[in-house]
Amino acid sequence: xGNRRPSGPTxxxxxxRQVNEMFTDKxxxxxxxxxxxxxxxxxxxxxGSLRILQHRGQNSAGIAVSSDQETIKAVKGLGLxxxxxxxxxxxxxxxRSGIGHVRYPTTGDDMLENVQPLVLRSGVGDVALAHNGxxxxxxxxxxxxxxxxxxxxxTTDTELVIRMxxxxxxxxxxxxxxxxxxxxxxxxxxxxxxxxxxxxxxxxDPLGIRPLAIGKVPEGYAVASESVxxxxxxxxxxxxxxxxxxxxxxxxxxxxxxxxxxQEKANCMFEYVYFARPDSxxxxxxxxxxxxxxxxxxxxxxxxxxDVVIPVPDxxxxxxxxxxxxxxxxxxxxxxxxxxxxxxxILPDQDAREASVRMKLNPIKSVIQGKRVVIIxxxxxxxxxxxxxxxxxxxxxxxxVHVRIGCPMIVAPCYYGIDMKTRSQFIATGKTESDVAxxxxxxxxxxxxxxxxxxxxxxxxxxxxxxxxTAEYPTRVPGERLRFQRSLESFQEASVKGSAxxxxxx
Numbered sequence: 001x002g003n004r005r006p007s008g009p010t011x012x013x014x015x016x017r018q019v020n021e022m023f024t025d026k027x028x029x030x031x032x033x034x035x036x037x038x039x040x041x042x043x044x045x046x047x048g049s050l051r052i053l054q055h056r057g058q059n060s061a062g063i064a065v066s067s068d069q070e071t072i073k074a075v076k077g078l079g080l081x082x083x084x085x086x087x088x089x090x091x092x093x094x095x096r097s098g099i100g101h102v103r104y105p106t107t108g109d110d111m112l113e114n115v116q117p118l119v120l121r122s123g124v125g126d127v128a129l130a131h132n133g134x135x136x137x138x139x140x141x142x143x144x145x146x147x148x149x150x151x152x153x154x155t156t157d158t159e160l161v162i163r164m165x166x167x168x169x170x171x172x173x174x175x176x177x178x179x180x181x182x183x184x185x186x187x188x189x190x191x192x193x194x195x196x197x198x199x200x201x202x203x204x205d206p207l208g209i210r211p212l213a214i215g216k217v218p219e220g221y222a223v224a225s226e227s228v229x230x231x232x233x234x235x236x237x238x239x240x241x242x243x244x245x246x247x248x249x250x251x252x253x254x255x256x257x258x259x260x261x262x263q264e265k266a267n268c269m270f271e272y273v274y275f276a277r278p279d280s281x282x283x284x285x286x287x288x289x290x291x292x293x294x295x296x297x298x299x300x301x302x303x304x305x306x307d308v309v310i311p312v313p314d315x316x317x318x319x320x321x322x323x324x325x326x327x328x329x330x331x332x333x334x335x336x337x338x339x340x341x342x343x344x345x346i347l348p349d350q351d352a353r354e355a356s357v358r359m360k361l362n363p364i365k366s367v368i369q370g371k372r373v374v375i376i377x378x379x380x381x382x383x384x385x386x387x388x389x390x391x392x393x394x395x396x397x398x399x400x401v402h403v404r405i406g407c408p409m410i411v412a413p414c415y416y417g418i419d420m421k422t423r424s425q426f427i428a429t430g431k432t433e434s435d436v437a438x439x440x441x442x443x444x445x446x447x448x449x450x451x452x453x454x455x456x457x458x459x460x461x462x463x464x465x466x467x468x469x470t471a472e473y474p475t476r477v478p479g480e481r482l483r484f485q486r487s488l489e490s491f492q493e494a495s496v497k498g499s500a501x502x503x504x505x506x
Contacts, residue, residue: 031056031116031130032102032224033099033191033212034224034229035201036097036221036222037222038096038217038221038251039251040219042096045222046100052232053225053229057104058080059103060101061101062076063075063076064099065097066126069125073095074128076115101193113154114158116130116158117129117195127196127197129192131190133189133205135187135188137186138157141185141186157188165182165194168182175199175201189207189209189210189266190209192204201248202246204242208240208265211276213238213281214238214254215238216235216238222249228280242259243264267465269464273378274378290456290457292321293456294452296326297326297448297452297456299324299327302447304404304444308330308334308367308368309327309331310367311376315378334364335393336362336364371399373399375401376406377405379406379407380407380410386403401442402444403445408447408448408449408469410426410469411423415473433447450469453469467480
C-alpha cells in the first residue's frame with residue numbers, strides 16, 4: 001500500500017503532520033503504550049487511557065484485545081484516538097485483556113501498515129505488540145533477516161521485534177525466555193506492551209530509557225507509559241517497571257520477572273523536562289515538582305532583571321512557576337494559545353507558514369507593553385518558533401525581551417524514540433549561547449546547565465540519558481561516543497568487547 005491513503009471505517013483522517021511541524025520546533029517523542037488485564041471487558045478503559053496519553057502521539061491510535069486464549073482482535077487507524085474509535089467499534093472489542101497505543105512515527109512511515117498494536121497470526125497463536133521508543137540497530141537487523149528470507153509488511157522497527165519474538169516462541173514454551181532471547185539482539189530504548197494470546201506483558205529496556213509503570217485499577221492491573229492513566233481509571237500507581245524487567249498482568253496481581261543482571265540506568269531526561277504530563281510520576285519523581293525545581297534552578301543560575309515572566313503555553317508554564325518563586329519576578333499569562341488550530345488549518349503557502357505562530361499564539365499587549373519581559377520555555381530545538389515568539393512580544397510593545405530555557409543546549413541526535421535525528425536541525429549546533437540569542441533576536445538568553453538540570457531532577461547524572469546534551473550515549477551507536485568512554489577512538493574496542501549490557505556487536 002505504500003503511503004496511499006488507507007480506506008475503511010476505522011482508518012480515520014490522515015494527520016496533517018507537516019502542518020504541526022510548521023507550528024512548533026519542539027522535540028517530538030514518542031509514543032504511548034498501555035496494557036491491561038481485568039475481570040471485565042477492557043476496550044473502553046484502554047480507549048480512555050489512550051485519550052490520557054494522547055500528548056505522546058497524535059498520528060495514529062490502536063487497541064488490541066483477546067476474548068479467548070488464542071485470538072486477538074484489533075481496531076486501529078490514522079488520527080487521534082477519538083477520531084479512530086467510536087461506540088460501535090469499541091463495543092466490537094470484547095475481551096478482558098488488551099493493549100493500546102498512540103503513535104508519533106520516529107521510525108517507519110506514516111501509513112496504516114505501521115499503526116500499532118501490530119498483530120501477527122502465527123503457528124503459536126496470535127501475538128500483538130505496542131512499542132514506545134526506537135531500536136538503534138533496526139536497519140542492520142532488518143537487512144540480516146531479509147537476507148535469511150524474512151518478509152515484512154511494514155517499515156516500523158516494531159515489526160522486527162514482534163517477528164523475532166514469534167520466532168523464539170516456536171521453540172520455547174516459556175514466553176519470558178522467548179522475549180529475553182529475542183531482545184538480546186536489540187539495541188535501543190523501548191517500552192513494550194505485549195499480548196501472547198490472552199496473556200499481557202509489560203517490558204522495559206535494560207537501561208530504563210523509556211518509561212513504563214504498573215498500576216492497580218478497578219478489577220485488574222495495568223501498565224502504562226505514564227502513571228496519570230491509573231488516576232484517570234480510578235486506580236493507583238504501584239511502582240515503575242524496573243530496567244530490564246518483564247511483568248505479566250493478571251486480574252488479581254502481576255508477576256515480576258526481574259532483569260537477570262544488575263543494570264545501569266539511563267532514564268530519559270526529556271520525560272521530566274517536556275514529554276510527560278506534569279501530573280505524572282516517572283521513576284518515583286513527581287514531574288510537576290521536578291519542573292518547578294528546574295525553574296528555580298534556572299532563576300538561580302541565569303538571573304535577569306525584568307518586570308514580568310510569561311511562559312510559552314503550555315510547555316513553559318510549570319518551569320515559570322519555579323522561576324518566579326526563586327526570582328521574585330511576577331508571572332502573567334502573556335501569550336494566549338489557540339488550542340484547535342493544529343488539526344483544522346491547512347497552510348497553503350510560505351506567507352501562511354510564516355504566520356503560523358500567530359495562528360497559534362497571540363500576545364496580550366496590556367501585560368507586555370512597556371515591560372522588560374522574560375519568556376520561559378522548556379527547550380529550544382530548531383529555534384524557528386522561539387524567534388517568532390520573541391519578535392511577536394517585541395511588536396506587542398516589550399521594552400526588553402529575555403529568554404530562559406529549562407533544558408541545556410541540545411547539540412546531538414536522539415536514537416531512542418525522540419524525533420531529533422540530525423545535528424543540522426539544532427539551532428545550537430556549533431554556536432555559543434550568545435550566538436543563539438542573536439539568532440532568536442533576544443536581548444539575552446539563558447539555558448539551565450547540565451549540572452543544574454541533574455540536580456533539579458534529583459538523580460545521579462549516571463542514572464540519566466543525557467545523550468542529546470552531551471553527545472555521549474548509554475548504548476552503542478556507530479560513530480557516537482559511549483558514555484563513560486574516554487575517547488571516540490576507543491569505540492571500536494568497546495564494540496568488540498560489548499557493552500556492560502552484554503548485547504550483540506553493532
